[in-house]
Amino acid sequence: MKNNKHILYKIIVVVVLVAICFIMIYIGRGHTLYFDNKGMEVNGTYYNPPYRVKVLIKGKEVANLKDGDRGMGIWIGPKAHLELEVTKERGVAKENIKYDLPLPRKYDGVVINLVGLLNVANYDEYISEFIPLATVTNSEDEEVVIDDLGELGFGE
Amino acid sequence: MKFNLKKFLADNSVPIMFIIICIICIPLSGFSTSYLLNEIVTRIVRNAFLILSLLIPIMAGMGLNFGMTLGAMAGEIALIFTSDWQIWGIPGVVLAMILSIPISILLGTLCGNLLNKSRGREMITSYIISFFINGIYQLVVLYMMGPIIPIIHQSIKLPRGYGIRNTVSLLNLRQSIDNLISINILGVKVPVVSFLIIIALCLFIVWFTKTKLGQDMRAVGQNMEVARAAGINVERTRVLSIIMSTVLAGFGMILYLQNMGNIATYSSHSQIGMFCIAALLVGGATVDKASIGNVFLGVILFHLMFIVAPKAGTVITGDSMIGEYFRVFISYGVITLALVMYEAKKHKKKKMAEGDDNEKQ
Numbered sequence: 233m234k235n236n237k238h239i240l241y242k243i244i245v246v247v248v249l250v251a252i253c254f255i256m257i258y259i260g261r262g263h264t265l266y267f268d269n270k271g272m273e274v275n276g277t278y279y280n281p282p283y284r285v286k287v288l289i290k291g292k293e294v295a296n297l298k299d300g301d302r303g304m305g306i307w308i309g310p311k312a313h314l315e316l317e318v319t320k321e322r323g324v325a326k327e328n329i330k331y332d333l334p335l336p337r338k339y340d341g342v343v344i345n346l347v348g349l350l351n352v353a354n355y356d357e358y359i360s361e362f363i364p365l366a367t368v369t370n371s372e373d374e375e376v377v378i379d380d381l382g383e384l385g386f387g388e
Numbered sequence: 389m390k391f392n393l394k395k396f397l398a399d400n401s402v403p404i405m406f407i408i409i410c411i412i413c414i415p416l417s418g419f420s421t422s423y424l425l426n427e428i429v430t431r432i433v434r435n436a437f438l439i440l441s442l443l444i445p446i447m448a449g450m451g452l453n454f455g456m457t458l459g460a461m462a463g464e465i466a467l468i469f470t471s472d473w474q475i476w477g478i479p480g481v482v483l484a485m486i487l488s489i490p491i492s493i494l495l496g497t498l499c500g501n502l503l504n505k506s507r508g509r510e511m512i513t514s515y516i517i518s519f520f521i522n523g524i525y526q527l528v529v530l531y532m533m534g535p536i537i538p539i540i541h542q543s544i545k546l547p548r549g550y551g552i553r554n555t556v557s558l559l560n561l562r563q564s565i566d567n568l569i570s571i572n573i574l575g576v577k578v579p580v581v582s583f584l585i586i587i588a589l590c591l592f593i594v595w596f597t598k599t600k601l602g603q604d605m606r607a608v609g610q611n612m613e614v615a616r617a618a619g620i621n622v623e624r625t626r627v628l629s630i631i632m633s634t635v636l637a638g639f640g641m642i643l644y645l646q647n648m649g650n651i652a653t654y655s656s657h658s659q660i661g662m663f664c665i666a667a668l669l670v671g672g673a674t675v676d677k678a679s680i681g682n683v684f685l686g687v688i689l690f691h692l693m694f695i696v697a698p699k700a701g702t703v704i705t706g707d708s709m710i711g712e713y714f715r716v717f718i719s720y721g722v723i724t725l726a727l728v729m730y731e732a733k734k735h736k737k738k739k740m741a742e743g744d745d746n747e748k749q
Contacts, residue, residue, distance in 0.1 A: 252482065255479075256479040256480070260477060261475060262475065374547055376546070376554060377554050378654040
């Protein structure tokens with residue numbers, strides 16, 4: 233009886249830990265967000281980019297974009313809470329707009345076209361995956377440095 | 389009771405020696421008080437958890453657990469997965485800690501059972517086990533990660549397509565716990581949450597010593613035969629102490645690496661046991677007796693010496709390398725000195741006990 237109780241406790245602990253793992257994987261998924269302030273066509277109409285867009289994440293300005301600019305920020309979690317400070321034309325009062333934007337889990341880097349976002353385009357039209365350009369790498373393999381008895385790594 | 393200065397000096401020779409070294413080196417180094425305090429706080433946060441993980445095996449009479457390196461490796465493997473799955477910030481740290489638990493338990497069980505078979509030679513055995521497991525770690529990380537264990541991101545894989553790079557960036561985890569809540573006291577940045585975690589572990593250790601298992605460990609540490617006669621499962625208790633130490637070392641390594649911001653895949657763990665043990669001994673601990681106070685005194689003195697010695701060496705000799713050699717020499721020297729003193733004391737006690745027996749006869 234006591235033994236069964238012990239096994240049950242162990243199973244509960246394992247289940248709780250596995251559940252925490254899944255929660256952490258869900259809420260901790262990190263994304264690099266790239267904000268494009270570039271004109272785009274939405275439902276057959278071409279929209280020009282606003283004069284200036286400031287992107288704020290958690291109250292901090294991460295990008296200040298003019299026509300054609302790209303900015304970058306990071307977000308941890310499945311849904312990005314963005315605040316945009318939009319100045320449509322020079323001299324015109326700025327407008328604050330908040331968005332809760334679901335992010336595709338499979339993308340590490342997410343490109344968000346702000347013009348599409350502001351003009352209510354389809355999700356797939358203004359969200360795309362950021363694919364880094366292939367860089368020329370040295371064909372030689374990286375030499376692996378293994379420290380068995382060598383230098384001291386005293387937490388410098 | 390009369391205060392015996394000679395006994396006090398003999399019992400605390402290592403910390404006193406380090407205090408003297410620090411007193412000499414601090415003015416020579418020319419570092420400001422706020423700089424030194426900032427550095428000390430950072431190093432307490434970085435290392436205290438790891439060093440605290442050594443206390444439980446000492447309590448169980450297993451000596452200084454050089455096998456804590458196994459826990460460090462488990463922590464690193466967990467962080468490699470977290471990094472590959474792109475889990476950032478505090479969720480990444482929590483996930484890595486949970487992932488490290490089964491690996492640590494597995495390695496701790498292996499280590500504990502081997503140590504049971506080499507009773508009386510636990511320290512040297514655990515030291516060699518750490519080298520043995522390091523070989524397996526290298527096999528897993530260098531050859532199995534990629535083709536057998538799925539690793540998605542090219543950025544952490546070696547250019548050849550399998551194996552992990554020499555350095556894995558933890559930029560998106562870096563100091564996520566330290567920066568969660570931090571306060572500034574007179575120019576010294578104090579990471580509150582990190583300190584709370586360390587305090588929680590201290591409280592856990594204090595509580596644990598009062599539990600049935602904790603008392604069993606103490607009994608086993610004092611005398612195995614008496615403990616066995618009292619009905620304690622000595623072997624199981626010893627294995628459990630190593631498992632607990634390994635799991636805590638895994639957590640400690642994750643906290644250490646999140647503070648550093650990157651993993652040196654093949655070397656981060658290699659000397660971690662050595663410097664944690666050195667710090668504990670500098671704090672006045674011995675092979676069979678250590679306390680939470682020894683941990684904190686050790687971290688402060690050992691790392692203070694580490695910070696000031698190179699600069700002091702440069703001022704005295706004009707060559708910074710002398711300071712570097714000095715601190716390495718001191719670190720290993722203090723372990724040697726502490727072990728020799730422990731053996732000498734043990735020998736003296738044994739002789740005295742034999743003398744008493746002869747007198748009785």
